[in-house]
Amino acid sequence: MRRVAKISAACLATAALALSATACGSTSSEKDSGSGKSSGSDKNGVKIGLAFDVGGRGDHSFNDSAARGADKAKSEFGGSLKELTAKTSDTEADREQRLSDLADAGYNPIIGVGYAYANSMTKVAAKYPKTTFGIVDSVVNTKNTDSIVFTEEQGSYLAGVAAALKSKSHHVGFIGGVDVPLIKKFEAGFVQGVQDTDKKIKIERQYLSHGSDTSGFASPDKGKEAAQGMLDKGADVIYTAAGSSGNGAIEAVSGKKGAWAIGVDSDQYNIPGLAKYKNSILTSVVKNVDVGVYDLIKSVKDGKPLTGTNSYSLAEKGVTLATSGGFIDDLKAKLDAAQQDIVDGKIKVKTTP
Structure with missing residues (x-):
């Protein structure tokens, strides 16, 4: 279930960890769960940042699948989970600010759920090389990003x-x-x-x-x-x-x-x-977005964060x-x-x- 096909040449980074979330303020809603500290990871777990696409948790579909992966990881590894949800009025500036705020707050990994985060994550991931980012349904070519794609x-x-x-x-x-x-x-x-x-x-x-x-x-x-x-x-x-x-x-x-x-x-x-x-x-x-999200969080927890393009296929x-x-x-x-x-x-x- 968790065998992943590498389809681009990115190496496994040993840098510190991160996971992407969505914007705050008037363009997003947010939710915190758990107890994490300000560092990207503590001895008891990881600080997961989850940036949902429009619809967010409760859409009964795409976002909920990502949420299941994050929930499973938090249950197994402890730590905290911060959720932010995009609105249809989001601009690129909103998405960039959202990801930057999560990185500044020490969330690691930071996962963007949806292709709409591709451009903003490309910019933000380059500014925070010691944070591990993940994006679902798109490819971001930075050394510290796990691009989670499906057939x-x-x-x-x-x-x-x-x-x-x-x-x-x-x-x-x-x-x-x-x-x-x-x-x-x-x-x-x-x-x-x-x-x-x-x-x-x-x-x-x-x-x-x-x-x-x-x-x-x-x-x-x-x-x-x-x-x-x-x-x-x-x-x-x-x-x-x-x-x-x-x-x-x-x-x-x-x-x-x-x-x-x-x-x-x-x-x-x-x-x-x-x-x-x-x-x-x-x-x-x-x-199975939940599998891709869980795999990334686990890799960060294990100190061997996934990067590059990882394709989850029918096979x-x-x-x-x-x-x-x-x-x-x-x-x-x-x-x-x-x-x-x-x-x-x-x-x-x-x-x-």
């Missing part, structure tokens, strides 16, 4: 296979939070999986926001509206990669008999906040397809075969639509 397209391909096999209307949909390269990986894999399974299936596609507008990751109302529109057109399986906006899409799908939602990042069937919709959640493309269970609810049990043979073909390189999954 989202591979898990999404399997979701596409499942959607094609389950759809009775031969009509499915994909909803993306923001039309950025990361989310287009989800779309590309899903569409390829659908089309490789049944070329005649119609595929609806929609993004909730564009460019620097990240509201598409934190707008359940937009997710619900987009999903309802697809359902009205005849789609009966909808895959949403849009953070907490996906909660709205799942709600919409639950209102149509025979329709299925496919969740993302966390196993959304098992999320308490979505319990009343769980019988409509076919599966989820689980991205290493960095991405998986959830089986909770048993709704895809009847598809197991075909899904297992598709997964093995990806792992063996027989299927090359695209990263762009």
